[in-house]
Amino acid sequence: MAQLLTISEVSKRSGVAASALRFYEGRGLISSERAGSGHRRFRRPVLRRIAFIVFAQRIGLSLDEIGVELAKLPADRAPSAKDWSQLSSSWSARIDERIAELERLKAGLTECIGCGCLSLGRCKLTNPDDRVSKFGPGPRFWVTD
Amino acid sequence: MAQLLTISEVSKRSGVAASALRFYEGRGLISSERAGSGHRRFRRPVLRRIAFIVFAQRIGLSLDEIGVELAKLPADRAPSAKDWSQLSSSWSARIDERIAELERLKAGLTECIGCGCLSLGRCKLTNPDDRVSKFGPGPRFWVTD
DNA sequence: CTAAAAGTTCAAGTGAGCTTGAAGTCAAGA
DNA sequence: TCTTGACTTCAAGCTCACTTGAACTTTTAG
Numbered sequence A, B: 001m002a003q004l005l006t007i008s009e010v011s012k013r014s015g016v017a018a019s020a021l022r023f024y025e026g027r028g029l030i031s032s033e034r035a036g037s038g039h040r041r042f043r044r045p046v047l048r049r050i051a052f053i054v055f056a057q058r059i060g061l062s063l064d065e066i067g068v069e070l071a072k073l074p075a076d077r078a079p080s081a082k083d084w085s086q087l088s089s090s091w092s093a094r095i096d097e098r099i100a101e102l103e104r105l106k107a108g109l110t111e112c113i114g115c116g117c118l119s120l121g122r123c124k125l126t127n128p129d130d131r132v133s134k135f136g137p138g139p140r141f142w143v144t145d
Numbered sequence C: 001c002t003a004a005a006a007g008t009t010c011a012a013g014t015g016a017g018c019t020t021g022a023a024g025t026c027a028a029g030a
Numbered sequence D: 001t002c003t004t005g006a007c008t009t010c011a012a013g014c015t016c017a018c019t020t021g022a023a024c025t026t027t028t029a030g
Helices: A007-014 A018-026 A045-059 A063-070 A081-114 B007-014 B018-026 B045-059 B063-070 B081-114
Strands: A040-043 B040-043
Touching: A007 A018, A007 A040, A007 A045, A018 A045, A040 A045, A045 A063, A045 A081, A045 B081, A081 B045, A081 B081, B007 B018, B007 B040, B007 B045, B018 B045, B040 B045, B045 B063, B045 B081
Parallel strands: none
Antiparallel strands: none
């Protein structure tokens, strides 16, 4: 296979639809060169970048947040393994926070809903400023008397 | 406070916007009686129902899925603590699955992106049919050579 | 050489989960 | 009584993350 990949090659290798790749490029998350015809030509490192996007989404980051992370990579040279691991190391903490929230939720399911307390004092759900926990809408707190 | 709650009372106690409460009622997730004026009057147990909705959303269920769960509650009587805990008990497993996925992701971050393998064989990310993991879009697999 | 497959742009559509606005009614306090 | 403020419905709008369609060009296989 050639050095430069077509959009369908990248799509097949990444599992990301070509339309999504164009969308990501429009958002500045990935970039491509162009063949004389105007067709996109992706360099191989884009695959790692896409992998990162996919991972990050599943962790729960928005594309905007992902863009901020990707902007930390060096622009002048191909990112090294070290660059990537620096980016991702800060995420372990975020994942851990999300896991902790899920465990609070799990406890809350039985302790709060199951038993009927639903009180702010006893409920472990209160964590208003937890940015990582922003999985979907819904209130940030729960109040009863 | 009265037995029956106005929409703004419910909103304040639940942390859920009045517009969202109307929306939930439209979707059949909660219900209300009406005052002679046409204004909504909520019975207190609606608070627990809303709590359940909020929990479920943060776990990652869609409103449709939540509706299915709520439909399992007895229609003829106020749900007991037992009814609620039966509903929520099945969710512990779902939460555990999600936690497991997050831990796979965490491992993947350093092992796959950090090191550069990105291979399907070695990558722990492959879990195509994991319904709980459907947090946002993105591909269900990752393929490289 | 030709037909089909693959690529392009740009605008509009989708679905989830709400929010906002318009236009009007009802309730509570001075 | 008057005037806020809370409430109603209904339709339209919004954000996110894409997808789809139209109209067109380029590449590739036979």
